[in-house]
Amino acid sequence: MALKGLDIFKLTPKTNCKDCGNPTCMAFAMKVAQGAIELGKCPHLSEEAKTQLGDAAAPPMKKIEIGKGEDKFTLGGETVLFRHDKTFVSKNLFAVAVCEDSIDKKLPDVRRVDYDRLGERMYVEFLNVIDKGDADKFADTAKKAAAEGRGVILETADAAAAEKALAVAGDRVILNGANAANYERFAEIAGERAALGVSGKTLDELYDTVAALEKLGFKNLILDVTGETVKDTFAAAVQARRAALKDNDRTFGYPSIVNLHKLAKGEAHLQTALASVFTLKYGSIIIMSEMEYAQALPLYGLRQNIYTDPQKPMKVEPGIYPIGGADENSICVTTVDFALTYFVVSGELERSGVPLNLLISDAGGYSVLTAWAAGKLSAGSIAKFMKDFDIEGKIKSRTLVIPGKVAVLKGEIEEKLAGWKVVVAPNEAVELVKFFREFKS
Amino acid sequence: MPFKPVPQKFNAKINSLTVGTGDRTATLGGESSYPFYGFDAPIENRPKIGVEISDIGADNSLPGIAEYYKGCSTLPELAKRASEMPGADFLAISLDGAHPDNGDRSVEDTTALVKEAAAAVDIPIVIEGCRNIEKDAKLFEKIAEALDGRNVLFLSAREENYKSVSAAAAMAYSQKIGAESAVDINLAKQLNVLISQMGVKTESVAMNLGSAAAGYGFEYVATTFDRVKSAALAQNDNMLQMPIVTPVASETWTVKESIVSEADFPEWGPAEERGVNMEIATASACLAAGSNAVILRHPESVAAVSKLIAELI
Numbered sequence: 001m002a003l004k005g006l007d008i009f010k011l012t013p014k015t016n017c018k019d020c021g022n023p024t025c026m027a028f029a030m031k032v033a034q035g036a037i038e039l040g041k042c043p044h045l046s047e048e049a050k051t052q053l054g055d056a057a058a059p060p061m062k063k064i065e066i067g068k069g070e071d072k073f074t075l076g077g078e079t080v081l082f083r084h085d086k087t088f089v090s091k092n093l094f095a096v097a098v099c100e101d102s103i104d105k106k107l108p109d110v111r112r113v114d115y116d117r118l119g120e121r122m123y124v125e126f127l128n129v130i131d132k133g134d135a136d137k138f139a140d141t142a143k144k145a146a147a148e149g150r151g152v153i154l155e156t157a158d159a160a161a162a163e164k165a166l167a168v169a170g171d172r173v174i175l176n177g178a179n180a181a182n183y184e185r186f187a188e189i190a191g192e193r194a195a196l197g198v199s200g201k202t203l204d205e206l207y208d209t210v211a212a213l214e215k216l217g218f219k220n221l222i223l224d225v226t227g228e229t230v231k232d233t234f235a236a237a238v239q240a241r242r243a244a245l246k247d248n249d250r251t252f253g254y255p256s257i258v259n260l261h262k263l264a265k266g267e268a269h270l271q272t273a274l275a276s277v278f279t280l281k282y283g284s285i286i287i288m289s290e291m292e293y294a295q296a297l298p299l300y301g302l303r304q305n306i307y308t309d310p311q312k313p314m315k316v317e318p319g320i321y322p323i324g325g326a327d328e329n330s331i332c333v334t335t336v337d338f339a340l341t342y343f344v345v346s347g348e349l350e351r352s353g354v355p356l357n358l359l360i361s362d363a364g365g366y367s368v369l370t371a372w373a374a375g376k377l378s379a380g381s382i383a384k385f386m387k388d389f390d391i392e393g394k395i396k397s398r399t400l401v402i403p404g405k406v407a408v409l410k411g412e413i414e415e416k417l418a419g420w421k422v423v424v425a426p427n428e429a430v431e432l433v434k435f436f437r438e439f440k441s
Numbered sequence: 442m443p444f445k446p447v448p449q450k451f452n453a454k455i456n457s458l459t460v461g462t463g464d465r466t467a468t469l470g471g472e473s474s475y476p477f478y479g480f481d482a483p484i485e486n487r488p489k490i491g492v493e494i495s496d497i498g499a500d501n502s503l504p505g506i507a508e509y510y511k512g513c514s515t516l517p518e519l520a521k522r523a524s525e526m527p528g529a530d531f532l533a534i535s536l537d538g539a540h541p542d543n544g545d546r547s548v549e550d551t552t553a554l555v556k557e558a559a560a561a562v563d564i565p566i567v568i569e570g571c572r573n574i575e576k577d578a579k580l581f582e583k584i585a586e587a588l589d590g591r592n593v594l595f596l597s598a599r600e601e602n603y604k605s606v607s608a609a610a611a612m613a614y615s616q617k618i619g620a621e622s623a624v625d626i627n628l629a630k631q632l633n634v635l636i637s638q639m640g641v642k643t644e645s646v647a648m649n650l651g652s653a654a655a656g657y658g659f660e661y662v663a664t665t666f667d668r669v670k671s672a673a674l675a676q677n678d679n680m681l682q683m684p685i686v687t688p689v690a691s692e693t694w695t696v697k698e699s700i701v702s703e704a705d706f707p708e709w710g711p712a713e714e715r716g717v718n719m720e721i722a723t724a725s726a727c728l729a730a731g732s733n734a735v736i737l738r739h740p741e742s743v744a745a746v747s748k749l750i751a752e753l754i
Contacts, residue, residue, distance in 0.1 A: 082671070084664045112708060117656075207444035230752035235480045239446050247447045269745035270752075272718050276655070276725035277477075277749070280663060294714040297698040298722035301656020308660050325705075340658040343696075347657070350697045434542060 005033040011049040012042060019043050061244045061253040063090070064195055064222060066151050067172035073125060073151055075222065075284045076255035081245050083310060090255070091307040092279055094299070095126035095153055095287040097261035100137040103129075103144055106290065110148070113296045118314055118339055122300040124150065126174075128261070128287045129165070131156035139164040146170030153197070153257075153285070159185050166193060174285075176224055176257060180209050187218040197257055199224035203236050211251050222284070223252065226259040230274065233258060234281065241282040255284030265289065272299065279303050314339035315365040318385065320394065321346065326355040331399040331439075332391070333425070334382060336363035336371045344429045352436040357395055361385035368405045379412035386417060401425050448481045449474070453677035455670075455733065456644050457486065458684050460531055460594045460617055461565025467530045469647065469733040470684030475670060476731050477753045487754045488728050489530035490747055491567055491736040492523040493690050496546075496554060497538040500694075500738075503713050509740045516554050517561035524564035526740055528747030531565040533596075533688070533736045534558060539580060540571040548576075552583040559588055567594045567736070569688065578602040582609035585616050596686065597621030597649045600628070603636055611641045619686055624651040624661045626668045626681070633680045647733075648683045654693045655722045666730035684733035693719045694738065713739075721745045 009029035020041040022028040031037045039045065039053055063077030073093060080086045096110050114123040127145040129152060131138045138156065142165040145152045151172040154165050159182060162175055166189060176197025178186040183198070190196040198213065198221055200206030206223060213221060225236035237256055244253035258278045264270040272295050275286050279302055288295070308314055316337045322330070323346060335345050337360050349356050361382055363371035371377035382402075386392065398420050402409060404427035413422050426435050454473035459466050471485035478484075499510040499519060509526070513519045516534075524532050538544045539551045546554075559566055568584055570577035581595045582605065596619040598606035603620065610616045620636055622628040629650055637643055650666065653659050666685065672678040693699060699716035701709070709715060720742040724735040728750065737743050 082664075082667045083660065084668055203446070204443040208442070211442065230749075231479070231754070234477060234753055238478065239480060242449075243444070243446065249445075252444075267745075267748075269717070269721055269741060270748050272721045273725040273745050273749040274752075276722040277729040277753070280726055280729045292714075293709045294711075294718040295722075297709070297715060298655040298719045301654075301698075302659055302722055302726055305656060305659040306663060310660070310664070340661075343657045347696050351695055351700060 005030040008032050008039075008053060011045070011053060013044045015044070017044065058250070059253075060248060060250060061241075061255075062219065062221075064220060064255055066174060066195055071172070073172060076253075078241070078245065081242060083306065087309040087311070088307050090284070091303055092283050093125040093151075093285050094275075094291060095128040095151075095285055096124050096291050097128045097130060097155075097259075097287050097289055098141065098145060099130040099132050100134070100141045101132070103127075103141050107144075107148065109290060109292065113291050113293055117300060117304060118316060120304060122296065124291050126151040126153050126285060126287075128153040128155055128176075128259075129169075131158060131161050131165075131177075135161035135164050139168055142166075143168040153287070154194075157182060159189060162186065162189050166190075169194075174222060174257075176222070178209065178213070180205050183209050183213055184216065187213055187216055190218075190220070195220045195222055197222045197224045199226070203239065206236070206240075207251055210254070214251070221254045222257055223254050224257040224259070226257065226262055230263050233263060234277070237278065237282040256282060257285045257287065258283040259287040261287050261289045268292070268295065271295070275299050276302060279306060313365040316342040316360050318360050318362045319389065320391070321358040321360060322355075323349045323358050324353055324355040326357045328394065328396045330355040330357050330395075331397045331401065332357045332359050332395060333401040334359040334361060334385075335403055336366060336368050336377055337361065338363070338365050338367045338371070341367050345432065348429045348432040349436065352433045354436040354439065356436065357397070359385065359389075359391065359400075368403045372406050372409075377406060377409075379409050379416050382409070382413055383416040399423060404428075446480070449478070450482065451674040451677075453674050453682065454485075455673060455684055456646075456682050458594075458617060458644060458647055460567065460592055462590065462592050463563060465563050465565060466592075467565045467734070469686065473674065475674070476729055479754065484754055486733075487750050488732060489734040490528055490743055490750070491531045491533040491686075491734060492526050492529040492743060493533040493535055493569070493688070493736050493738045494519045494523045495535045495537045496551065497544070503716070503739070505713055505717070505739055505741060516558040520558040521561045524562040526743055528743040529564065530734070531567055531594075532562060533567040533569050535569040535691070536571040536580060538571075539576055540573050541576060543571070548579045548583050551580055552587050555584050556587040559591060559593075565594075566591060567596055567686070569596045569736075574599060574601045578605040578609075581606050585610040585614040588616070589614050592616065594619060594647060594686070596647075596688065598632075598636065600632055600635075603632060604639065607636050607639045607641045611636075611645050612639070615645070617645050617647060619647040619649045620683070621649040622651060624653070624658075624665050626665055626672070629665075629669065630672075630678070630680050633683060637680070643679060643683065646683045647686045648681075649686050649688065652687050652689060652692050652723070652727060654696045654698075654719060655726060656698070657692075657696060659723070659726060663726065663730045666727070666732070670731045685731055686734045686736070687724075687727045687732040688736040689724045689727060690720060690736060690738035690742075693723045717741050717745075725749055 173194040243249040364376040455470040457471035
């Protein structure tokens, strides 16, 4: 059961010593109850209090780290089922399935998808290596995969193959093969070296195996919820996550693996559809047969959206964004750094087919009207941006198009930017295509 | 100790709304669970797929579309071909050519054209309008009259024109209307209240809550849909229990990922394949978040999304 703040408060020293970083013991207790900080932050709790609170105050879903240091991957640690209740914390990661026969052919494609979107690196984080029955070839493939600078998932239920591959698979490994029959041996093999993927023929069997592993003291687990069918898999992913977060059943409080390579072998479009569904509903690692740019662009974009903290708007870096093959003679268009505004505006500008230099200035991540009302978008801020980024040195055109919603700034900007002609764009982004196609500077 | 799942039972359900008449109808909504949560309660009607065509013709710049509609030159021919697309549950006719900036075809001519197209098919019909508020109000009034008895869904009634759309389409000719708002639960509810105050039965109303392509602020879409479904089911809010219809294609086929040429972005590969994946990913996310129907364009997207629905139900 989740604890209330008051229950926790009763067991604190009540000295308001501030050693935990909070002004009072009450404040500390409330934050622990919300899951915002850990119980261990209080150095003065009695052992008795710790045992009493320990289990109950633990987060409902464990955070599993794959690897150590800066390049580790973090999965799980979610506290809500819907992002509007708070936020999702650990974005889902993508894997591509490979085996000894396909790895050489697939690697160049996997490497190709690697790009930046709003400061986030988008690439295939894991390679899922499949055991085809030959332990030596399996280990060789794992070794090749580990050399790619990604995490490795070892898909095998064979203990000998698992041991061999684990020895050469690098230090960011998930050993995915524990089941009701082999879990004791697999916990031993994984040890401190790897997180353990657990599966079951039914949700009941998965549940019992996880409980048995926890009894052995092994809690570095990931639930492979992939079932016989898509329907079963979706049901398992939702029910496991819901049991942990809504019904406080911590046995299912682990991240999940969804294997679309198994569920939709060879059907790339169905995989795109399923990956999209499992990004929203509770897949932590999604295994694909491949990841082409055509799939990556919408899937990584969707993931970035869903895992945005509702309290922190996404921002674009200020700077010059040339569109439609713009050069130094192309006219300038400016808008704010709120990511949604940037995407909508740049999309429409792209669609117009007219070469333009899109200038994004720092407006605090707000939309046009909000930024203007908050004083973050003004003639002064635009003039400062033009100077800081040496626009006059980089671009020869002296025409600047400003958002229709801040038409009122036109005169003031012209005063501050000598030699510039300021033009007011339409109010709505959808009108931009027509506006620029008919534009004469 | 076996796992004890706790099903989420709701004493509320999403309204059922049927479009079309005769042998071929499409019923949206009716479920009392979150999207695809068949393990909580049986799903009464699977989500539906609409195939969108435009009154200005097929987009022949996309080889897959050009191939599918090969030989069709008129709107009735396009409508007939679209209605035969595997996976199509209804036809969505977009009246782009009636927009004042895009040819401004008259209300009379457009109505005659739509009437002719409707006569060529027996599939349920959704009329998407031209997205100009004044023109749509006039168009819907005439088309509602011309398609009397076909039980058509009009997308959309908006804050600015809901009175005339409600009066003409829903009340005078008993057609169905969609209430359109821009990705905001409060605006959606307010419009539903206003429309019901006009005397339109809530069972005749669907919601178009707006959308966005994957990567383009889809978090607002997902969250709005989540909150609407939660209010409808958990709080039994009957002003948010209308089924959700989401035009997806119009959002996804205009974003950069779908349109820039392979020549400009060689590593991205062919534009059409990118557009198809963008359409599939966005539609699938809409369905997972709560759309009872999605409107798509490309035959390959329709095939994939219809497979997805079949697999999940």
